[in-house]
Amino acid sequence: MIAPLVARRLLSVALLALVVLHVAPPTVDDPAVLVLGWLPWDLAYPLLWMAAAALVVLFMTGAPWPDEPPPERQPPLPPAPPAGDP
Amino acid sequence: MSVGTTLLLVCLAYLVIVLAIGAAAYRRTGRGSEAYFLGGRTARTLVLFMALLGTNVTPFVLMGIPGLAYHHGVGVFGLNAAIVALGIPWTFHAIGWPAWKAARRVGAITPAELFAERLGSPAVGVVLFIAFVVYTLPYLVTAVLGVGLAVSTLTHDAVSLPLAAALILVVTLGYTALGGMKATMWTNVFQGSVFMGFMVIAFFVIADDLGGLAAATEAVRAHAPQLLVKGERPMFAPGAWASWGLAISFTVIAFPHMLVRIFAARDVTALKNTCRLYPISLVLLWLPAVMFGVWGAADLPGLVGRESDRIFPLMVQAHLGPALQGLALAGVLAAVMSTLDAQLLTLGSMLSRDVVRRLAPALPERHEVAWGRAFVLALALVAYAIVLWRPASIFGLATFSFSGYVMLVPTMYGALHWRRMSAGGAIASILVGNAVLLGTMSLPAPPLGLLPVAWGLLAACGALLVGSWLGRPPAPAVIERALGPG
Numbered sequence: 239m240i241a242p243l244v245a246r247r248l249l250s251v252a253l254l255a256l257v258v259l260h261v262a263p264p265t266v267d268d269p270a271v272l273v274l275g276w277l278p279w280d281l282a283y284p285l286l287w288m289a290a291a292a293l294v295v296l297f298m299t300g301a302p303w304p305d306e307p308p309p310e311r312q313p314p315l316p317p318a319p320p321a322g323d324p
Numbered sequence: 325m326s327v328g329t330t331l332l333l334v335c336l337a338y339l340v341i342v343l344a345i346g347a348a349a350y351r352r353t354g355r356g357s358e359a360y361f362l363g364g365r366t367a368r369t370l371v372l373f374m375a376l377l378g379t380n381v382t383p384f385v386l387m388g389i390p391g392l393a394y395h396h397g398v399g400v401f402g403l404n405a406a407i408v409a410l411g412i413p414w415t416f417h418a419i420g421w422p423a424w425k426a427a428r429r430v431g432a433i434t435p436a437e438l439f440a441e442r443l444g445s446p447a448v449g450v451v452l453f454i455a456f457v458v459y460t461l462p463y464l465v466t467a468v469l470g471v472g473l474a475v476s477t478l479t480h481d482a483v484s485l486p487l488a489a490a491l492i493l494v495v496t497l498g499y500t501a502l503g504g505m506k507a508t509m510w511t512n513v514f515q516g517s518v519f520m521g522f523m524v525i526a527f528f529v530i531a532d533d534l535g536g537l538a539a540a541t542e543a544v545r546a547h548a549p550q551l552l553v554k555g556e557r558p559m560f561a562p563g564a565w566a567s568w569g570l571a572i573s574f575t576v577i578a579f580p581h582m583l584v585r586i587f588a589a590r591d592v593t594a595l596k597n598t599c600r601l602y603p604i605s606l607v608l609l610w611l612p613a614v615m616f617g618v619w620g621a622a623d624l625p626g627l628v629g630r631e632s633d634r635i636f637p638l639m640v641q642a643h644l645g646p647a648l649q650g651l652a653l654a655g656v657l658a659a660v661m662s663t664l665d666a667q668l669l670t671l672g673s674m675l676s677r678d679v680v681r682r683l684a685p686a687l688p689e690r691h692e693v694a695w696g697r698a699f700v701l702a703l704a705l706v707a708y709a710i711v712l713w714r715p716a717s718i719f720g721l722a723t724f725s726f727s728g729y730v731m732l733v734p735t736m737y738g739a740l741h742w743r744r745m746s747a748g749g750a751i752a753s754i755l756v757g758n759a760v761l762l763g764t765m766s767l768p769a770p771p772l773g774l775l776p777v778a779w780g781l782l783a784a785c786g787a788l789l790v791g792s793w794l795g796r797p798p799a800p801a802v803i804e805r806a807l808g809p810g
Binding site for chain 1: 397398399401402405406407409410413414417421519537538539541545548550552553554555562565566569592593596597599600602603604606611614724
């Protein structure tokens with residue numbers, strides 16, 4: 239189990255890496271290059287990138303994002319202020 | 325049975341199911357503002373995910389993106405779909421989750437109300453309300469315009485654009501006004517299933533009709549090879565690419581109708597599961613949307629300018645049978661209604677909570693709801709007038725809205741993570757960000773190749789920091805009430 243602080247740092251690194259890979263994608267300026275016989279490179283690459291992003295999101299919803307008890311097991315909410323207060 | 329009759333029957337069946345779900349939700353909606361506007365904050369994973377996706381997906385995806393891909397090719401997918409698969413879940417985590425917790429603590433029902441309470445300033449709520457209305461209206465217009473175009477194309481103008489737009493507004497107003505949040509979220513589950521199911525089925529059926537995936541791509545390579553590469557188009561230049569990625573990633577959490585749905589989540593598990601499902605659903609929706617446009621450029625060439633917004637219904641008409649054409653129409657209706665209902669409900673709730681309640685604190689809750697309903701009706705009439713005017717393409721209208729919403733993100737993020745932030749900083753950020761955005765939009769070419777949204781965001785961040793340092797933060801009790809102990 240990774241500590242939340244370490245997990246958050248790992249998440250930041252993964253996010254940064256994905257942003258760099260999105261902003262500066264490898265390009266193949268040739269319409270003849272097809273992945274699986276029908277996917278142009280400029281479509282296949284973002285699909286691969288999305289697969290990586292899905293894994294990072296999966297990680298994000300784990301250790302970096304602590305669970306909380308459901309509402310019925312949380313302390314009661316503070317009373318609302320009188321209407322009209324800021 | 326004729327194509328027209330089949331289309332009509334499928335659409336009628338769809339509308340009957342939606343109204344039945346709305347009526348069932350109406351019977352289960354409790355009394356009071358929280359029950360009406362937030363469904364009692366009880367949404368679990370399936371309902372929350374479908375409500376957020378349904379609200380997020382509009383004719384911008386089903387009509388605008390095929391229209392854009394028709395002219396600019398497969399690069400449109402990387403420009404729009406890829407980055408949001410990361411950006412939307414991250415903003416749900418970084419802004420949506422702390423906003424959900426703070427909204428529960430202060431009992432806020434609308435985003436404007438939450439940030440007004442957090443910063444101890446009703447003025448922040450009013451400024452946010454105005455910004456939300458200004459940027460939601462054109463976005464709302466894209467939804468109604470999209471359905472008008474789809475219906476008029478698929479029915480060969482038997483049902484005109486103005487008539488289709490009026491019908492969609494009337495039906496959506498009906499179930500939204502009656503059933504509130506619960507009705508809109510329940511119907512969104514059905515509506516999301518309809519448009520997502522249709523896109524996946526249509527992708528394979530249309531590809532099959534074109535001779536298979538490889539043959540469809542080969543036809544594009546023969547007739548419009550430039551669409552199979554990003555190329556040197558200005559919209560794919562590094563500066564524009566990066567700044568549009570920023571805009572489209574950050575804008576969604578700033579949609580008031582999205583944030584309100586996050587407030588309706590039952591617990592953090594529902595929100596986490598929604599984040600996990602989001603990237604997969606985006607592939608299922610965006611890949612077909614882009615390919616319909618690219619395939620369409622080879623299959624149905626000759627559409628000029630914003631006429632390409634019709635390529636989705638034209639491809640459906642050319643390659644699908646009557647039943648699937650009906651399902652396509654139902655899919656567009658579903659995408660439109662699932663967004664329109666959320667937008668109308670949220671703007672109505674903001675008027676009643678952030679304006680009427682401030683001006684008339686003694687007003688009973690049922691009158692608050694009545695004000696919200698009247699405002700929603702007025703907004704629908706304004707939206708209808710803009711649809712008839714049709715000032716820009718769907719993508720053009722959405723770009724304006726998306727850029728404007730991004731100017732609110734520094735305020736939202738700062739208020740939830742920075743205790744020193746002041747109301748003055750929030751108002752300065754929103755005003756300066758919007759002024760710079762509009763100023764750079766009016767330039768013939770924005771500086772350094774970055775889009776206006778990037779300059780506006782930079783200015784909004786700077787104004788937030790300067791305004792907060794110069795101003796005084798709210799009293800510690802106000803901050804603690806929203807954010808918990810420091």
